[in-house]
Amino acid sequence: MASALALVSSSLFLTFLSSSSSSSSAELLRFEHPTKHDGSLSLIVVGDWGRKGECNQSQVAKQTAWPESKTRPSRSPSPTSTRPRVFRSNVLGNHDYRGDVLAQLSPVLRKIDSRWLCLRSFILQTEIADFFFVDTTPFVLKYWRRPKDHHYDWREVSPRNQYINTLLQDLDGALKESIAPWKFVVGHHTMRSVSKHGDTEELLEKLLPVLKEHGVDIYINGHDHCLEHISSKDSSIQYLTSGGGSNAWRGTYTPNDDELQFFYDGQGFMAMEVMAASVKIKFYDVFGQVQRAEFNKALRYVYQAKNREMRISRVEEKEKGRNAEDRQIGRVRR
Template structure:
């Protein structure tokens, strides 16, 4: 049932979904999903990227450890940083790879929560529209994948950004791969609108924690390294709007880098399956706190004053922890 909601700017409709979620559809802004925190006001979730290989390359083992950590932390949902299905996304919305790489792999009880996913460059090599299809949510109601959107939990707002269209080489090196840009008729207009929408949403946000998720790294010492287009176009927006964390995949590793010009922490979780590339760039990089070249995932625990980030390997061992604090402002 659609419940109309009206504010001073636009007319919205709330569509009730499974897991008590509410999808806010607007005509001019990023779509928003309302996801409640726990009763004590805290929030916890897992972050995973670059995973869909029908269980191969230790994907199943990572999934098993995710289930154990998810149960321990009583997670609220899972964030996927893209490259959801290898090597070339899904062939169609009926592609059996969806169930073989997702439904049949992440079977632990604790992982039967909503999964919020963005598209990676490998997803654009297939039928990108398939991953956005409502049919997949009928096959597995956990699946939520849009190009760009917002998850609002009151405590935190998570801004999911479609980063692949910003990367120049996917439009110039067309001999290597074919990309599905059907939803992007004008790249220039698409990017301009996306960046404007993200900036506006960040400025309007009053959340205690602001988190941005994209597929590509802004800062990385892994195989792909820094993404110059994001440094030029997206990073200034994040720095100007008090973003706490930027989370990404793309590099098949786990890493934590601190921005030297702002409080932003760059967190890479792209180790959901195939990893161990072995070509590390600049381990003396300024701001580098942690780097691991193997498989694993990340957890996030938030409350009004503290954020706890942890990275786990394929055996469930904690490799690195990071703690951030905020002061509570007394009410006036």
């Protein structure tokens, strides 16, 4: 599974919730995940790790072995401590579609290891955040029209337009229903990136408007083999890339229109501490050294306030325009 993106949580268990048949997001299976005793969530995000142990893949894996210590350094376990149970929620990437997709989605894998969760698209619900996992590979047109020497397994996906439209409708309904303080969307492909793959135009055109409409806070992805944080200039969305699970050092940098906060062109992973009113993000390199740590405080509410001011301004401008038109019409009539 070379290009899958995993969110690894150190909470204790994951329970399944069946979807209501009357729900507008009935096609997206929902799972429930508890917060820790203090009401927070600790996550490790690793992408693009599959190199059979090469390209420092094993070294990155070693650094992620203790999720709790990565998000709370003061509580690092001793070598004799019992390792916490770790649950892995995965989303498919483009390399996964070049193999047997149905084998990777098989429920047999969960019978082998109940901590493993991999579906095309699904929702992971917690008390303080909802995670919306989105299957982004079918969005990318070149995989359909110009696959080169690759064979993509489009079973249960083709026809493309119907699949994407249904997925976007389900996601739109699920985001609309969400009452969680935080909304995170997870997909393999980049939305915004300054590295080799850059922006994914199909996602900017089709997926991004849905995220903006419902005030999504963070879009998390892999695909580009690096670590990145980019802030949107016209919304509250933060774009976080964690694709440094193995092969990296592409040597490519192409700026885009949004605001680059951090870029590390090497191997590593991302750790997140999610609380009700804030999110703490740390990027680690292959040696476990912190390359960047930041604390984002409820960015959504700042942008909502700005948007309200903008809407008020537009209404006032329209009213002024109408009054001016009325005065002009009055002059003409006289």
